[in-house]
Amino acid sequence: MKKILFVASECLPFVKTGGLADVVGSLPQCLDKENYDCRVIMPLYSFMAQKWKDMLEYKTHFYMDFNWNSYYVGIMECEYEGIKYYFIDNQDYFTCDKPYAGMPYDIGRFAFFSKAALSILPSIDFRPDLIHCHDWQTGLIPVYLNDSFQANEFYRGIKTVMTIHNLKFQGVWDIRTMKDIVGLPDYYFTPDKLEFNRDANMLKGGLVYCDAITTVSDTYAEEIKIPYYGEGLDGLMRARQHDLRGIVNGIDYHMWNPETDKLIYKNYSVENFRKEKVKNKTALQADIGLDVDPKAMLIGIVSRLTDQKGFDLIAYVMDEMCQDAVQFVILGTGEERYENMFRHFAWKYGGRVSAQIYYNEALSHKIYAASDAFLMPSQFEPCGLSQLISLRYGSLPIVRETGGLKDTVQPYNEYESTGTGFSFVNYNAHEMMGTVRYAEKVFYDNKREWNKMVERAMNKDFSWESSALKYQELYDWLIG
Ligand code: ADP
Numbered sequence: 001m002k003k004i005l006f007v008a009s010e011c012l013p014f015v016k017t018g019g020l021a022d023v024v025g026s027l028p029q030c031l032d033k034e035n036y037d038c039r040v041i042m043p044l045y046s047f048m049a050q051k052w053k054d055m056l057e058y059k060t061h062f063y064m065d066f067n068w069n070s071y072y073v074g075i076m077e078c079e080y081e082g083i084k085y086y087f088i089d090n091q092d093y094f095t096c097d098k099p100y101a102g103m104p105y106d107i108g109r110f111a112f113f114s115k116a117a118l119s120i121l122p123s124i125d126f127r128p129d130l131i132h133c134h135d136w137q138t139g140l141i142p143v144y145l146n147d148s149f150q151a152n153e154f155y156r157g158i159k160t161v162m163t164i165h166n167l168k169f170q171g172v173w174d175i176r177t178m179k180d181i182v183g184l185p186d187y188y189f190t191p192d193k194l195e196f197n198r199d200a201n202m203l204k205g206g207l208v209y210c211d212a213i214t215t216v217s218d219t220y221a222e223e224i225k226i227p228y229y230g231e232g233l234d235g236l237m238r239a240r241q242h243d244l245r246g247i248v249n250g251i252d253y254h255m256w257n258p259e260t261d262k263l264i265y266k267n268y269s270v271e272n273f274r275k276e277k278v279k280n281k282t283a284l285q286a287d288i289g290l291d292v293d294p295k296a297m298l299i300g301i302v303s304r305l306t307d308q309k310g311f312d313l314i315a316y317v318m319d320e321m322c323q324d325a326v327q328f329v330i331l332g333t334g335e336e337r338y339e340n341m342f343r344h345f346a347w348k349y350g351g352r353v354s355a356q357i358y359y360n361e362a363l364s365h366k367i368y369a370a371s372d373a374f375l376m377p378s379q380f381e382p383c384g385l386s387q388l389i390s391l392r393y394g395s396l397p398i399v400r401e402t403g404g405l406k407d408t409v410q411p412y413n414e415y416e417s418t419g420t421g422f423s424f425v426n427y428n429a430h431e432m433m434g435t436v437r438y439a440e441k442v443f444y445d446n447k448r449e450w451n452k453m454v455e456r457a458m459n460k461d462f463s464w465e466s467s468a469l470k471y472q473e474l475y476d477w478l479i480g
């Protein structure tokens, strides 16, 4: 039995802000349970829903030296759908109303988390063969492991994998403060290790010291080797290219299934979507204040509202797009400028644009089921899960050809009658609008072709199965 430990800052069903939680929540479930004992460590955030807190059992606690102090490290645990989860409890660091508090607070919180995650292993009697770290919040794990933990035989020989879900966030702060907080010697703060443009970079530490690097699509694995996508780390990515591979994310096919989904208005399948899917549209239109019109093309957006997702393009041409016979529904939270932009358009085009500015799981399901198309014109996209969910629900993705969007959405080819969505290449608002208008044309003038495309989209398989095998191969190769 191989022992794998996941460490991450969010994980479904407990806490989620984005796709990271989906991945950390579903991948351990999809590994072969006969051969891999996979467990997960995450922080015990005070805002976590009570129903999950009620499931936890106290295991033990101890005190850990960190940032010139001795800190309480509590361990709570639970088993959920066959997987063991451990929660690190410390009220100084994890009393909050969302997982990320901003810099510099997050430096201390996640450095503490990373050190604690390693420190609890003897107490939970779990010596992993491999630790799978996710994003910058866990970047210091390979570094700590290489450092003081080597003195203890228990830790020697543990392998590490670092998965990049988003290279934009790296955990960067000035060297002096960082060194003070994280308690690593000077040795680590040089340009070949944690130093980064004269600052210190936690993700970089992880990427230097881990045994293998993965990211969440093939295309993104290539893109981050060039400056445009490399966020200043493209040189390191090139240097470690033989240890870097892309493994595309899947989605949880039980949770996201239009045939059985209890959160949508009307279930449907690839056999009956032509008649049934539209009932989701009219019910949603009525619920969120759009004109009820089964024939109107409804374009959905479910997203964190950040510039990564291409909202500047939408801002630029939204007025023009609203001259067409289309409706938009937006569900998302994030940067205020985008929240207000969508509120503004909803006010201006009442009945045709609906802005739902909050986080809501149930409404997201309804939107995927109700929309005819799903717009995701990202500036960069390591993988993207929303377009995978859209495909599954027969809401055709309109995407920019970058990262995982390029790898998972096959553009419509009207001559060969192939494809599962629409795409454009350049980060350019008019190119995006041209593509949206092309989709409108197919939707209104060639419904038969549209429906064939929906059928192809719904028949695609983006479950975890094949990607989980690739992770297993990687684990086997590293553990030997
Ligand atoms: P990212 O991780 O960059 O945010 P992904 O496409 O990988 O993007 O994953 C986003 C996930 O978060 C999807 O499951 C999407 O449905 C969900 N999501 C984003 N915003 C909201 C929201 N406001 N309400 C509900 N779900 C949301």
Ligand code: GLC
Pocket (backbone or CB within 6 Å): 018, 019, 020, 023, 165, 166, 216, 249, 381, 382, 383, 384, 385, 404
């Ligand atoms: C990040 C990326 C997204 C990816 C997700 C899960 O949040 O922005 O593209 O799908 O992580 O890997």
